[in-house]
Amino acid sequence: MTDPDAVVVGSGPNGLVAACRLARSGLRVLVLETNPRRPGGALGSEEATLPGFVHDVGAAFFPFGTVSPAFRELDLERYGVEWLYGEIESCHPALDGSVAWISREPDARAAGFGSGRDGETFARLAEWHDSVAEDLMSGLLRPFPTLAPLLSLGLSGLWRVARIFLSSGRGLSQRLFESEAARRVLPALALHTDVAPSDRFGAGFGYLLSLSAATAGFPVPRGGARAITNALVTLLEAHGGRLRLGARVDRVIVKKGRAVAVKLADGEEIAARHAVLADTGAPALYLKLLDERHVPGRVRSKMRRFARGFGTFKVDWALSGPVPWSAEPARRSAVVHTGESLDDLDRFSAEVRAGQLPERPYLVIGQQSLFDDSRAPRNQHTLYAYSRVPSELPWDDARQVFADRIEQRIEELAPGFRGKIQGRAVWAPPDLEAQNANLVGGDIAGGSGAWNHQLVFRPVFPYFRYRTPVARLYLCSSYAHPGAGVHGMCGDNAALMALRDIG
Numbered sequence: 001m002t003d004p005d006a007v008v009v010g011s012g013p014n015g016l017v018a019a020c021r022l023a024r025s026g027l028r029v030l031v032l033e034t035n036p037r038r039p040g041g042a043l044g045s046e047e048a049t050l051p052g053f054v055h056d057v058g059a060a061f062f063p064f065g066t067v068s069p070a071f072r073e074l075d076l077e078r079y080g081v082e083w084l085y086g087e088i089e090s091c092h093p094a095l096d097g098s099v100a101w102i103s104r105e106p107d108a109r110a111a112g113f114g115s116g117r118d119g120e121t122f123a124r125l126a127e128w129h130d131s132v133a134e135d136l137m138s139g140l141l142r143p144f145p146t147l148a149p150l151l152s153l154g155l156s157g158l159w160r161v162a163r164i165f166l167s168s169g170r171g172l173s174q175r176l177f178e179s180e181a182a183r184r185v186l187p188a189l190a191l192h193t194d195v196a197p198s199d200r201f202g203a204g205f206g207y208l209l210s211l212s213a214a215t216a217g218f219p220v221p222r223g224g225a226r227a228i229t230n231a232l233v234t235l236l237e238a239h240g241g242r243l244r245l246g247a248r249v250d251r252v253i254v255k256k257g258r259a260v261a262v263k264l265a266d267g268e269e270i271a272a273r274h275a276v277l278a279d280t281g282a283p284a285l286y287l288k289l290l291d292e293r294h295v296p297g298r299v300r301s302k303m304r305r306f307a308r309g310f311g312t313f314k315v316d317w318a319l320s321g322p323v324p325w326s327a328e329p330a331r332r333s334a335v336v337h338t339g340e341s342l343d344d345l346d347r348f349s350a351e352v353r354a355g356q357l358p359e360r361p362y363l364v365i366g367q368q369s370l371f372d373d374s375r376a377p378r379n380q381h382t383l384y385a386y387s388r389v390p391s392e393l394p395w396d397d398a399r400q401v402f403a404d405r406i407e408q409r410i411e412e413l414a415p416g417f418r419g420k421i422q423g424r425a426v427w428a429p430p431d432l433e434a435q436n437a438n439l440v441g442g443d444i445a446g447g448s449g450a451w452n453h454q455l456v457f458r459p460v461f462p463y464f465r466y467r468t469p470v471a472r473l474y475l476c477s478s479y480a481h482p483g484a485g486v487h488g489m490c491g492d493n494a495a496l497m498a499l500r501d502i503g
Contacts, residue, residue, distance in 0.1 A: 001242045004030040006498070007262055007272040008279060009249045009289075010477065012041030012438065013059075014491030015279030016232035017070050018476045021495035023239035027274065027502075031236065032262065034437065036246035038226075039233055041279075041436050042444065043486060045224025049318040049423035052377045056225040057435065058444065060366040060384050061335055063212040064487035065219050065228075067137055071488055079231035079238075083219040084371050086334030088112075090213050092188060093327035093413055094340045098181040101329045102210065104217040112329055114182030121176055126214040132157055133215055140208075141482045141489040143465050143497070144455050165204040169195065170342050172203040180341050186210045187345050188337040191362055191388060193449030193484055194309040196349030197342045201451035218334045220368045224375065228486070252276055252289045252473060259473035275472045275498045279491065281438050281446070282306065282459035282479040285468070294470050302460045307453050309484075310352050311391035311429040311442035313361075315403050317383040318423035322370060325414045336365040338409055352388050357398055361387040361409055380422075385410070391441030395428040402428075438477065446478030458483060466494035467501075474498050 005027040008019045015031060016039070023029045033039050042058025049055065065071060066083060077083070091101040101112040102122075109126050110119030129136075132153055139150035150158060164172060169187035177183045187197035190206030212218075221227035233243055253261040253269065259276040263269050278285045283303040286295050322331060330336050339345045339362050351358045366384035369375035375382045385406060403426045411417045427435075429442025438446070447453055456464045459479045466474045476494035478484050 001028060001030045003271055003273065004028045005273045006030075006275045006277065007032060007270060008277045008476070009262065010034075010041065010279030010438070011039035011229075011243060012279050012477065013043045013228065013232070013486050013488050014476050014478060015277070016040075016229065016236060016491070017074065017488030018277050018279070018491035018495040019241050020074055020232055020235050020239070021070075021492055022498065023236055023241035025499055029236065029241035030270065031241065031243045032247040032249055032264070032270070033243065033245050034248040039243055039245065040226060040229030041438060043225050043229050045226040048316045048425040053318040053380070053382050053423070054224045054375045055316040055382055055425070056366070056368070056384060059225055059486045060368060061218040061220050062228075062486050063209055063216060063218055064485050065221070067133065067212065067216045068487035068489060069138060069141060070492035074232070074235060074488075076228065076231045079234045081227050081231045082222040084222055085217050085219050086332065086367070086371050088329055088333040089218045090185075090189070090210075090335045090337060091327065091330040091333035092181065092185050092337050092339065093325065093330050094181065094184075095412060096340070097327075098179070099327040099329055100179075100181040100185050101333060102185070102213045104214055109214055113185070114177060114179035118177045118179050118182035122182070122214070125176070126211055128160075129211040130215045133211075136161065141487060143493045144481050164207050166201055167203040168198055168200060169203045169206050170197040170346070172207065173197070173342065184339050184341055184345065187342060188339045188362070191345060191349070192364060193445050194388065195449050197345050199450065205449060220334065220372060222372055222374055249289065251291075252278070252470070254291065254294050254470050254473075257294075258471040274502045275474065277474045277476045277491075277494055277498060279477045281440060281477065282475060283440075284437065285475060290470065296469055299460055299463070299469065306459070307448040307450070308391065308441055308443040309445040309448045310388035312386050312432060312439070312444045313389045313402055313406075313429065313442070314384075314386040314427040314432065315406055316425045317421055318376070319381040319383055319420045320422055321379070321420050322381050323367065323383060323410065323414045323420070324416045327413070330413075332370070334367060334371070336363075336367065338363040338365070338413065352390055355390045355392070357389065357393060357402055358387070359405070361402070361406055363387050363406060363409060365410070389429065389442070391429050391443065395430055399426055399428045445484035447483070449484060454483065455481065466497045472498070472501065
């Protein structure tokens with residue numbers, strides 16, 4: 001495609017959603033992707049261990065997959081996405097034999113959530129969340145501030161939401177639940193980002209993931225995360241858009257204060273008649289892709305000190321059979337989280353923040369092949385797990401050490417696990433960054449998830465509504481509001497802003 005109306009830099013889920021939104025509006029859109037082999041960024045699937053075993057390279061289960069306004073409008077199912085569900089959404093076993101689990105089935109919500117009283121409390125909370133979820137998610141995911149959906153909650157609903165989001169994960173869990181099994185659930189889910197149980201105003205993300213699990217579930221697409229990417233590319237091309245692989249953008253060209261083109265690493269220049277949208281890291285956009293004369297000094301200074309989230313350490317396994325969890329509900333769960341207690345999760349977070357390699361890692365474990373038989377050969381299984389780690393460590397020495405600690409952690413909860421391992425692939429923070437330049441230091445969330453890096457501060461004030469200091473240049477990655485998660489809303493919101501400016 002020559003002389004496109006809009007150029008999108010990067011083909012992660014946000015970049016592709018932005019491109020689809022623009023193409024559906026009648027613009028000629030070109031997406032440029034550095035990777036020469038595949039689009040999707042961290043939204044892809046590969047045979048990382050042994051032939052026939054399909055592993056997701058990044059995101060692996062999708063609590064926003066069926067509720068994201070962007071995905072719902074794009075109708076991904078029409079373009080080939082088939083959502084699959086585990087019998088249980090998230091299971092939280094501990095070495096003392098206690099276990100809590102989340103089900104999206106209303107009749108089962110109270111059955112496994114700690115004590116009987118805790119189960120009833122969680123079931124009532126899930127019922128309330130289900131009644132307000134559409135307005136709440138719209139208010140949280142659309143460009144900030146989006147007041148109309150939140151006002152629809154009424155004063156009592158707004159007060160209830162405010163009390164949750166102004167709490168720490170520890171404070172909210174202790175206020176709601178009596179058993180340690182139940183109390184560790186919401187804070188464990190918050191550690192998908194870099195928010196520890198005792199962090200101020202840290203309850204929101206754990207609440208959203210937990211209650212999304214209980215209402216919308218943790219679905220996965222048949223065939224792997226790449227199915228979502230493939231659907232978005234198909235949709236883009238159906239509306240006249242184009243994707244170009246192996247095209248690394250080195251510079252955004254600015255004339256008279258407006259983005260007019262991009263320059264590739266090989267020197268080629270591609271003009272953009274109306275807009276350039278960057279599905280890149282905010283520091284990469286402001287410090288590398290733009291000449292410093294086009295960026296205010298305060299913004300450049302902020303980007304040099306950009307607050308990143310925890311690093312990520314990921315392991316994939318090819319297994320001869322399912323994981324033999326001691327806790328039976330874990331054998332039926334889409335996701336298993338490890339963490340003995342609130343204190344254990346705080347201890348883990350403190351070790352990471354101190355730059356230490358955790359002794360007993362918190363884990364997010366995905367069991368996609370339990371309910372997607374396309375992931376592994378017959379009667380065999382894949383397993384996916386990640387933990388949070390410091391970004392800067394001597395990983396050449398620590399890589400296998402920490403992978404062994406992860407295996408030992410699972411072995412303690414599932415005796416016999418190691419005997420089922422046929423193959424293993426290990427990804428430390430430098431490996432993830434080499435695979436995807438947006439995952440700097442293994443940060444998978446587009447920056448810190450702490451409260452003071454959200455809303456008007458994401459990524460930097462006053463450029464929190466996708467526009468940048470350069471006219472017709474927009475940030476559409478997870479470094480923009482609403483941030484982490486495969487929901488496509490950063491891209492959709494940025495595209496809508498661009499369309500508004502284009503008129």
